[in-house]
Amino acid sequence: MKKFSQWVSSIADSGREFLASKTSNKPLDTTQALADLCHELCSSKGEALGTAIAHEVVKHYRQLDDEQRLSFFTMLATDYGPNAERIISCADNYRQHTDEAHYRALSEAIEPRRVRLFKRINMAPNGTQTLIQMRLDLFRFIKKQPHFKAIDTDLKHLMIAWFNRGFLILEQISWSTQAHILEKLIAYEAVHAMDGWDDLRRRLANDRRCFAFFHPALEDEPLIFVEVALTEGIATSVQALLKEADTDQPTSDKADTAIFYSISNCQEGLRGISFGNFLIKQVVLELQHELPQLKNFATLSPIPGFMNWLQAERKSDSEWLTIEDKLTLTQLDIPQWQEQGGQSESLKTLLMRLGAHYLSHEKSGSQPLDPVARFHLGNGASIGQLNWLGDTSEKGLKQSAGLLVNYLYRLDKVEENHEAFVNKGEVFMAGEVKKMLA
């Protein structure tokens, strides 16, 4: 059976021939041509040619330059936005008769034309991919054109419906996976950059695991993937972890811990549509099934906002830092401090305390200030331990002062943790971490 996209492409191609006569006297590949097609796509009474026109829209859009795309979005913002007049008129009717018919009229009036446009584009081959690309473009434009935010809101709503969890497919990635998928992992790895195929091979060694979510409309394109190491005891250093992989060793029988050391979103255009929470829990279950001897499920995570916060504290009249502390922290200003200062017990004690404090008490509203903490604690994980000089890469030092956290995933505690976190802002921490704070 041929792939779906090929079929639709054929259909659309033959549809295009019929279209050709109608549009042959129009200049192609311009904003106006695209605007005409969009109009046709939305207004077409039937569906006989919907796919063909949608396919044309997709192809046109892909050929536009940035300026043309800007005018395309301007059109979406103005001509395809909500019709306030009609909404208000329907709302007035509804106020007088709050019955089903008037409710539906209002409901329909409120849907902006661009939503219908997006739905129809989604029928074309590569339609979903094009919409994801559009959203990526939008992100760039929004900075200067904040009113484009409304377009993004509409797009995101649709994507949330289309990328429903129930439609996601979990697949294990291994060295037996097809090369054209593996090369995407190299490209998409966002946490600990992959240095080509040899590095990838190590991360798919026998004592490693990798899982990804896929969606049927995005063939061979992972949405998100997580890299796992099977270790004896909880790993505390990412450099050690990456170095140790041995592609020839079989999975160790002694491994009692699964370390989630990297989780990467692949589709920037799906930003804000969360898959990670679900992925981690599903992978925990998968691993429990494959390797019943596993006792611990933990991340090995950076604290990416820590240094930003700390530097601000150092410069300010911080309530968390004594003058002595500030003095100790000057060690951080020495290049390669970790090689010498790493030896300093006082710096270690201080940074560990500050790290524990930052993770558990520094909030933005009711949420942890640190984005990674926000994600894992929001998922119902707890803080297991902090690791001194766990990540001595340049990035690790610059963002997290070399600290790494193990967030623990215990499925039987996830609910309890989650509720306490959401309702009371409570963060569960292992005893040792608590002690640092005291």
Place this chain on the structure above:
Amino acid sequence: MKKFSQWVSSIADSGREFLASKTSNKPLDTTQALADLCHELCSSKGEALGTAIAHEVVKHYRQLDDEQRLSFFTMLATDYGPNAERIISCADNYRQHTDEAHYRALSEAIEPRRVRLFKRINMAPNGTQTLIQMRLDLFRFIKKQPHFKAIDTDLKHLMIAWFNRGFLILEQISWSTQAHILEKLIAYEAVHAMDGWDDLRRRLANDRRCFAFFHPALEDEPLIFVEVALTEGIATSVQALLKEADTDQPTSDKADTAIFYSISNCQEGLRGISFGNFLIKQVVLELQHELPQLKNFATLSPIPGFMNWLQAERKSDSEWLTIEDKLTLTQLDIPQWQEQGGQSESLKTLLMRLGAHYLSHEKSGSQPLDPVARFHLGNGASIGQLNWLGDTSEKGLKQSAGLLVNYLYRLDKVEENHEAFVNKGEVFMAGEVKKMLA
């Protein structure tokens, strides 16, 4: 890789254990328990346990009896419907400030709680199937509870988004298909009932083709399928067609025609969400690719509303029937008329003329009265020919007076036909059919 549903099921099961403590003192399997779960599912701030609760909802619903389901829907209609007060208040605000923020507030207010509930249920294993089952139940209740129609409207909207064409998968069905899928074809065949495995085998013979649409969330469940016969010239009798299949003969090189003799929707709970139009065109393209020698693509279709209309005309002061015609038509009242009356040239001429008239001129609003004609003509097909005594089965005689139509699908005419049909109500007919009318 295990199937998705198994994974979610495991996740949900472990989630359920956490739930268990909370719900253990409540009576299970009752409407109230289900109401509590629905409430929890909608209000849950996070998503940590969404899938688990959704899974519970699915399991509870499946155990309810009819009376309990009725109260469930009553709850959906009353407690989970649109909040008129909030809508009106948001609309008032919007009237004063038609800005994005107030638009979104209104937009959000307008979405009934049950829509959120349905979306969350859809995350559960078998969630989609349960919602389809709910809709089936709804169909039964709506007759007595017309206000349930609003629930159905919401469900249908969601299903249209989820069953987007872009997510459908076309698969060829053959004698090499898995038995548990084939047995569904026997069950779902709606046009010409299948008499067990031997009949199925014939319909999957070498000079037959069968295609179906599937959706990733409904594993191994066809949504719709079409049965095709490859013939020399356009087939005119369905009984001949079904009898002639030869499983041992290779596909004839002489076949120049693909006859779509049966198209069956499989999921009654997806009623109103159209797949047929798209399926036929995609299959035409597939067949053109596999067998370039094919020249004609035609259906062999019943006229299911013909006899109903004709009997009404006979009883009324019809402008289409002379007294002589009415006399001729009395032959239809003779049992087994087709065996004798089939011989009557006058009856044949009259019925063929009336059939052509009924198909092309009898409308319900701007649409053909006959549902099958409505479907194919709306897809851009034309009327190729009428076949006398094409279906001599009991059903064929009772509904269509034994007449069959060949609707022609010419992809290069589909647009033209479709537009003329939609805009001007024009029906394209072959010359000979036109002559009958004259």
Place this chain on the structure above:
Amino acid sequence: MKKFSQWVSSIADSGREFLASKTSNKPLDTTQALADLCHELCSSKGEALGTAIAHEVVKHYRQLDDEQRLSFFTMLATDYGPNAERIISCADNYRQHTDEAHYRALSEAIEPRRVRLFKRINMAPNGTQTLIQMRLDLFRFIKKQPHFKAIDTDLKHLMIAWFNRGFLILEQISWSTQAHILEKLIAYEAVHAMDGWDDLRRRLANDRRCFAFFHPALEDEPLIFVEVALTEGIATSVQALLKEADTDQPTSDKADTAIFYSISNCQEGLRGISFGNFLIKQVVLELQHELPQLKNFATLSPIPGFMNWLQAERKSDSEWLTIEDKLTLTQLDIPQWQEQGGQSESLKTLLMRLGAHYLSHEKSGSQPLDPVARFHLGNGASIGQLNWLGDTSEKGLKQSAGLLVNYLYRLDKVEENHEAFVNKGEVFMAGEVKKMLA
């Protein structure tokens, strides 16, 4: 990737065009044409056209009638047999110089030309299948042409090499298997005939298992398959077993026993090449892995030679039957004896004792007289129990007097049993069976 056979077929077809010119003036489809092709196939110095000629041989052979096939085999027996003169001459040389060169010369001389012919035929598409068919034909002819036995010996030797265990593929057969494979199970079931698709469906119910061996050169053609029932305790009646299957019930958690109630060879042309021993043990391992709760692995087997032996004993001056016994056994001569005589305790006791005796003591040479006993005891199984009126079908009564045996497969006893059986002719029996003998 297209299937191998299609490719070879194309190659062969284009080869055939080249052949066509050479053979165009010869009469086709006759023994002579086939003889010429065989000659060409064997003598061809290179391999450039080997496959093409082999394909021709295959096609010719398939068109021959019985008489023509008879002359084909006569040719194989006379012209393609061992060359005694050359063998003796080479043997003489070898006697004088027992070195490698003379050994190889003798070794080559001893291979009959037909062995080379068969090897080359095996390269053609469907070559293996054709050779299996040839062997089937041979079986018929051998009765009147005992010298054809030598051809069969050569063919069988080759097949043993080609159907090496290392090349067999075990596959589980279920209701999700492709229909065109399932229909072969219906056709090939040799022990308890299957009554169409509904019966098959029951035998693939959730508490049943089915496994088959396949070989890469015989696509979609099972070589042998075994049917298993999962039961609580050891099943004693095959009629009960076949009736009880419930396709909707999930596999019972209480099942502690796997009953191998039917094992069927599918390719009569592979007769004498044993797969069953290996299949049973592999399936035991598979089931142990899937369902660790299984405690017993046992067959439910007929004693097909029992009645033959018994009737002979009744007519003879048997040392195993007293006159009283013979009197008791006259009950067997009453039609439907099992319905009445089944009640007779004396008949039961006698038949059970005689059954146990027949299985364990009646030999043909050093082997059990009963073919089924020979197979299972030779595999290292032991006799677990005898079941009175276990098979009340016509065949069961006629062959086995309604008795069934459970042979037990305990992998940790298989070696011990096997060695005792092979070396000392010992048969392991459960205590109760032994008691019957006493």
Place this chain on the structure above:
Amino acid sequence: MKKFSQWVSSIADSGREFLASKTSNKPLDTTQALADLCHELCSSKGEALGTAIAHEVVKHYRQLDDEQRLSFFTMLATDYGPNAERIISCADNYRQHTDEAHYRALSEAIEPRRVRLFKRINMAPNGTQTLIQMRLDLFRFIKKQPHFKAIDTDLKHLMIAWFNRGFLILEQISWSTQAHILEKLIAYEAVHAMDGWDDLRRRLANDRRCFAFFHPALEDEPLIFVEVALTEGIATSVQALLKEADTDQPTSDKADTAIFYSISNCQEGLRGISFGNFLIKQVVLELQHELPQLKNFATLSPIPGFMNWLQAERKSDSEWLTIEDKLTLTQLDIPQWQEQGGQSESLKTLLMRLGAHYLSHEKSGSQPLDPVARFHLGNGASIGQLNWLGDTSEKGLKQSAGLLVNYLYRLDKVEENHEAFVNKGEVFMAGEVKKMLA
């Protein structure tokens, strides 16, 4: 369904436990232990434990060091060779009675015990692979132990039967192939070494093709693969070809030629068992089917024996070289001659003539002296053209003086060419190549 090897491994493992008791008091991993196992494997009357013992043999062999393997082969040569006495005695009997029974007795006597041993080893998991490894080891030992040649002859005979064409599976290799198979291509490429993954990626670009043969007993291990470039016109330089690949370009519509620029055997232990002839022809057919526009199928091949021959001629009293020629050829002695001498018209004319002569007239017996010429001409190819400085790599200059040949594969000429070549030693050459010779 689990892979076959896993199953057999389990079976063998459980078998090993039974074995364990018997062998527990013997020293493991020694030649003697292996000798005992081999004895047991051959003499075992039944097959109950054949696989388990075979598995032990495989595991033992793999642990032996070189010296131990040498004594293992010595055992095979002496204890497991043909039994001359028995052969002669059987031959004597046969001489007196040339009947079937005596023929079979001789036939059986002539099979050395090691052949039975190899057949039984082949039943074990990884049995085939172990035998291939054994043969590799043999190659090393044979140099000093020429009497081991007899062992190799036996092994090779068996492998020819097992690797029958009818059991080979053709698969296309692409960038969508699994990574663990692709990495083997990098390792096995024997003609133009691959420089890692980026080079591989280029060789799997859209205008390239790659095909390999696999065998069911060697999972994921290619036996042989061929790399093809689709070009406009016949390619003349391999460096240009390797550089030009563009992974993003779709397959050119203008490509009219398939160039087989590299063909590599992967399993050194299968040396002498030819797959290449069959592979090339099958790939020609595959490409004709996929891309009907292809007109030419040609190799781009080195002349690896050319320089060896030429240097010998230069030093001898050659009848093919005038003194003037020898003077011209001194240019070859200048380092980097191709950069300057490449310009010399006289050198070019001379080398092209000598190349054409070498290919077509220099023989070893009746076969071309050049091994690549021997292979392709023996397959029925013809010489299309010679390319000056077609391969300017160090290896290309050293072996072939930079010359490359295009051998042409025209399926409709293959037979004619092959027969003329085999029977009369004729080599078909294009007119231009012939002219060079004149």
